[in-house]
Amino acid sequence: MSAEPFLLLAAALFCVGLFGALTQQSIVMLMMGLELMLGGVILAAATVWRHFAPATADGQVLIIVAVTAMALEMAVGFAVVTALFRSRETDMTDMAAELKE
Amino acid sequence: MEFVVFWVPAVLAVGCGALVFRFDSMARATFSLLASLLCTGGLVVLLGLDYLGVVVVLMMTLEMSVMAVFMVMYMMNPAGLTPMTMTHNTRAAAVVCGLLFALLAAGILSAPWPDRRGRPPDDPTLDLGMSLMGPQMLTMMTLAMALFATIVATVVLATRRGRYDRLGDGLRARRADDPVPGGVGR
Amino acid sequence: MDLRGRIVRAALGRPRVLAAVSAGATERRLAVEAELARRGWPCAAAPAEADLLVVAADPGPGTAGAGTADWVARLWEAMPAPRARVPLADAGEAAAVLDHGLAELRRRGGARHGGGHRGGHAPAPPAGSPDSPQDPDGPHAGHDSGLVDGLPLAGRADDRDGLRLDRLHLPLGPALPDWPAGLVLRVALQGDVVQRAAVEADPPGPGRLPFWNEPWLRAAAGERVARGEAARRLCAAHLDSLGRFFAVTGWPDLAARARYARDRALGGAGAAELSALVRPLTRRARGSRTLRWLTAGVGVLPAGRARSLGVAGDAHGRMLGWLDAVARAASACDDGAPLAADPAVGPRGPVHGPVPASRALLDALPGLLEGAEFACARIVVASLDPDLDELARAPLPGAAHG
């Protein structure tokens, strides 16, 4: 098959993901949008490798980088959400402790 | 045949991807995203990158399963049994994304794509391995550093108790003081 | 159609049995378990996998009786068709009742495919665990207050890890597998961590002696009871507890062996046979480093408290205590000398204490359960194994026949 359908699909995934990332209020859902966008990037990189530059491994390396980025983004995202969840409560208990003094 | 092998996962990928933001259940949204990414992995295999496609499938399965737990933990209204309206700027975002897609599509369809240079190696996985772990290892080292930094950063961000809380001042305690003792005691 | 009939017949030939046991029905439970093992019928862990419900539950006094009818009815509702339900009023009838249940089940299994009147919609049991049918909050419930599909949603509350996650209130028991009959724990769960627990013990109806304490109570009432009989009862009681403990720690092999030995002890096996059954059990349980690693430090009681309860400090120690007692009792099973009435110490502790020994064990539970993960909570309960039969108004010495 030619490259265009794959690239169109990658663009579609990227745009759907972007839509999600732009519209969702919660950090977690926003991350889902980012994952979809990176999915589009992966597909585009694979297509470019296959159809335009198969001799070098650049496309493959890009995919590895994208997959790593997905993992990192998720880990950091959840760590931040956990910290937010915790700090919101510690803030409140701190305030309570100050009130007591 | 090729038509089916491409279009079925393609439609599924976009469809499930869109459903992620339509479902009002966290579990469904997460696993719809997983389905979408699994289709992407399948298409990567179709493009001749077997190893990377399978790795994408593996990574995404593990990631999304863990994600599901965090979703249930932290999302307002985890099961989404009540309709979830947690969106904003829907219209503007739709316009932006539609325009972007139109732009990309126009670019893709009209660009004078170059001819293929070279031919795929017999074993693309070997090729990838050589470029990652070959003479320089620059990419691999960078990724490794990034992963390591992330591990440290996420643990610092997420944990409440440091080692002084666990092992006492001077780290003298023989067993860590944890709410639930682990198997090794550190 | 004959083929289909034969398939149904073969499929239901050894039905999975769920026993609904209330406090005070220990003897009937043991009879059913022994009979099931003899026939090779499996015990169901949850109503979803059960074909046959054996109800060994007394309508207790007052409101508790209504409660019993309620949870049994909910268990029944949660079982998929074809299903059958039989009451068991007396331990001696276990075999006959199971036969009757099988016949009933076969009739219904055939009828469903013949007439189809039981087909159609499966019952829609309430959410929550199968054994805690009154549970109003399924885990799908969210932060917001309000009702969804008739189910109230969970609220948030402080938790062990300082995250204030959703809290789920649900009752554990009375029909969990390997769970003390009649015990209900109202727990607040976050994820699988128990944040708070309250004991709700349904006392058994009056008129029955606590099965495990029977020899001592009878001796105290002036009857002549052989020492061997008391030792046999003690041995069986601890083997029963050990069976639960091993089942809950996930060692089905040892649990099965302990229960086999228990059935043999109650079935009148001699001291030699019992000792031969118990010895390898003791050796394996004692020698297992994995078991020690997994259960030491679970459910730790302060030393003073443990001493006053007459148990060891942690789950592993309590198990070792049972093993010792079982080995000692097994060798004393054939002793014909009369049991002295005075130091009447049953399997759980003094039989005539001001407070039943099991009541003290129950009171120790909530503190041990807070902050424990679900699996640990199960081990804590199994390692104390309170016997709710003892909570019946303790008959005074001399009035046991009253």
Add this chain to the structure above:
Amino acid sequence: MAEHPPSWAVFALPVLLAAVALVTAGADALLAAGARAGPARSPREAAARAAAPARGVLRELVRQPRRTRAADVALVRVGAALLPVAAMLAGVVLPLGFRSVSDLPEGVVWYNAMEALAWAAVWLAGWGPNSALSLIGGYRFLAQGLAYEVPHMLAITTAALGAESLRVGGVVDAQSGLWFAVWMPAAFGIHLLSALAMAFWGPFDRPAGRDVAGGAAAELSGVDRILLLGGRWLLLVVAAAMSVPLFLGGGHGPLLPGWAWTVVKTAAVLAFLLWARRRVPALRMERWTEAAWVVLTPLAVVQALVVAVVVLHR
């Protein structure tokens, strides 16, 4: 050296795997009944005991599926069906002798990816019924997954490293002399442990443990139950069988043909697992996770390092 299999192998594989799973489950049921009610008094009784799993399948077929309140039935179905499918897909790279249904160029990674689908499957089946105990089962499996997956990946990577090939056939070829189990014992042991863990069976059965009334399977009846619990046995069989080509020399062996050696070795591994299961209590993740991360993971890394050094100097 891998030959092309006949096309009917695609259909034979599920049947063969299911048959092996049923036999294994029957042997386990026989042992369990022996412990509970004493040794069987007659061969007839023994046969009836061993037929328990087959009878269980029939029984679920005549039973109604049931629904819990506010359940997400679609997710339950997907979860229950995904488990056997994942096991079958992982089994595609299993060689019988020297032939597998498809000797994929990165079969080792494929096997890993397919068994990882169990994570999603068990969690979905636990979440779907809207029941606390079944959800606890789902959570437990994810915790277990986090504990076993890293050492497991390192262990199978070590085998691939020793053979310098990601192809399962290549790994088998590399063991025509010395079996990998001999000079990478740590990786072999870790693989056996993770085989048990990924099938949540034996000492790792807590996700479907009796203490949570069956855990992820607590609310399932009918076909869903067959799929989930059957899928678990299939996964166990596939993972145990995989240790033969990865560590035990695959079809290599004297006298007997390759397929016979595969069968013998697989049966030996399964028998060992059945025996081991009866000797050990179940491992709780709150203790095991730390052991897996603090002990097994470094062990697996060291093992991989040793193998890498050996391979470099070969």
